[in-house]
Amino acid sequence: MKYRNHILIFFIFLASVSFSQPTFSNIDSLLTKNFRAVSQKDSSYYVSLLNQTEIFKNKNAKTKSDSLVILKPFTDAFFNTIESFKELVLSPDVTVAYSGYECFSKKMDISKAVGKVRLKVDLVLNDSFSIKFVMDVTANHGTYSLDSPLLFMYIGEAE
Numbered sequence: 344m345k346y347r348n349h350i351l352i353f354f355i356f357l358a359s360v361s362f363s364q365p366t367f368s369n370i371d372s373l374l375t376k377n378f379r380a381v382s383q384k385d386s387s388y389y390v391s392l393l394n395q396t397e398i399f400k401n402k403n404a405k406t407k408s409d410s411l412v413i414l415k416p417f418t419d420a421f422f423n424t425i426e427s428f429k430e431l432v433l434s435p436d437v438t439v440a441y442s443g444y445e446c447f448s449k450k451m452d453i454s455k456a457v458g459k460v461r462l463k464v465d466l467v468l469n470d471s472f473s474i475k476f477v478m479d480v481t482a483n484h485g486t487y488s489l490d491s492p493l494l495f496m497y498i499g500e501a502e
Contacts, residue, residue, distance in 0.1 A: 366394060366488045370453065370480065373487050374464060375441045381493075382439040384425055386418050393417060394481065394488035420492035427495040432468050440467045444478075456482035459491070 367373040373392070380389035398417075404410045428437045443465040446453055453460060464476045477496035481488050 366483075366486045368486055370444065370482075370487045371441075373480065373489065374444060374462075374478075377489065378439045378441040378464075378466060381421070381425060381428070382437075386421050389421050390414060390417065392489055394490045397481070397488065397490040417492045420494060424493045424495045428468060431474070432472060434469065436469075438469055440470070441465075442467055442473070453482060454485045457484060458482065 376392055377389065380386075380392065393414075395414075399410070399413060402409075402413050404413055425437070428439060429435055431437075441464065444462045445465075447461045447463060451460070458481065459479050460482045462478050462480055464478050465473065466476050467473050478493070479491045481490050
């Protein structure tokens, strides 16, 4: 009986959504970590946040180099986004901080959404310049993940 409880707890732990998995139960955590990776210019950290299970689904990746080819659009988009932020603030040193999001469709309940959801993400660049950034997140009834490359789509200053 004692071992059965330990096994049950172990399986509950494995089944739960944790921050080491590529899906998040809190969209703010996902976005905060994503833009922390952008601010730190840490592509390894960014890749660790991707839902690689979904990205590699239906792909034929037999070697590490195959995997790198599949992830290349993500790392390229990551660095292009950093470069775009640098151009926007006219400085090679750019810090990016996440401050909030809203759905394009104001009627959408993101906790019940399934599939790609386009968000307007409020960011603060260099602690002084606020912008809205468009980002796609995959939602599945209260869990959220990244499986699309970042696309730099700046839509104006945040309010």
